[in-house]
Amino acid sequence: MKKTIVLFVLFALPIVAYLFFASGINTFAKLPIVTPTIKELPQWKSLSGDRIELKDKITILGFTGQDVLYNKGNAFNLNQKIYNKNKEFTDFQMVMIAPLGTEDQAEELMAELGRISDMSGWHFVFASPQEIQEYYNGLELVGQLDDKNGTSNVFIIDKDLNLRGRKGKNLKGEEEYKEGYNTISAADLHNEMSDDVKVILAEYRLALKKNNKRKI
Template identity: 75%
Template sequence: MKKTIVLFVLFALPIVCYLFFASGVNSFAKLPIVTPNVKEFSDWKSLSGENVKLAEKITILGFPGADVLHNKGNAFNLSQKIYNKNMKFQDFQMVMLVPEGSEAQTKELVTELSRLTDMKGWHYVFAPADEIQKYYDSFNLVGKLDDKKGTSNVFIIDKDRNLRGRKGANRKGEEEYKEGYNTFSAADLHNDMSDDVKVVLAEYRLALKKNNKRKI
């Protein structure tokens, strides 16, 4: 009994506290699923020639469009407000799906971002424009891509490839819907998205602690 209490104090209690404080803005007990089981990436290649996958990763997925440099302010907002705060989490990654033909612009942007942050967990993946459109459409979201196959919104994809956001009645009984987070708005990233990412990360930390506890 005493051992159980000690284990709870050492492992579970800090996570419970973390979830409590992380959910100061997010009024859902658990971040809802907006789109279940999103498709895994095809054999699209990253800037470094890798095959990047979503499975078993907590992914911030973006569609910056063909004008990558034109929208670089959004990338810097995302870097400062989200990526830099979470990049040390082993299973966290940032993935931007970009139309083929934008490789030169992307290399230039990555060079600029690299001056401020470690880009190891940030991937730019290239695909034909029509495939990007089909992939995005499969999410069945309210927001749409523009004619450059881009959107200022980014999306949280969990390890089971579910798109997470705010959907349905929150703990106050109020209806909410938020499928993505606007990278043009530093406030949206700093408040809603930062909080929601913390909640998803905390879910997996808590699950990991429970699994470790069972092994003891």
């Protein structure tokens, strides 16, 4: 009995405390699934030339649209408020889907961000407008892409390809729905999204600790 209590204090309690303090805004016990099992990215051209996949990664997924550089302020907000705070997590990545023909804009944006950050976790993939629209439709969201195949919202995708957000009743019994996070709003990123990313990372840390404990 004493051994069980000691193990709880050493392993479970720190994670519970982390989840409590990390979730000052998110009042769900676990970050809900908004859309289960979205499709893996097709084998689209990437800026690096590598095959970019979502499976087994915690991904921040975005749709930049045609005006990649015009909207670079959104990318800077995302970089500062979300990416830089979580880039040390091995399986964390940023994936931006952009229309074919915007490769030069994406390369320039990456170079600008690269002056202030290690960009190894940022990826751009490119597809035709029709392919982008079809993929976005598969996310089954309320919000829509604009006429340039972009949106200021970004989305959290977990390792099992579930799109996560806020859906249903929270711990206070209030109905919430949030499918994406607005990169125009530094406050939205700094508060709600930062909080939700911490929660999902804590989920995986807890799962990892449990797996390691079973192996002992």
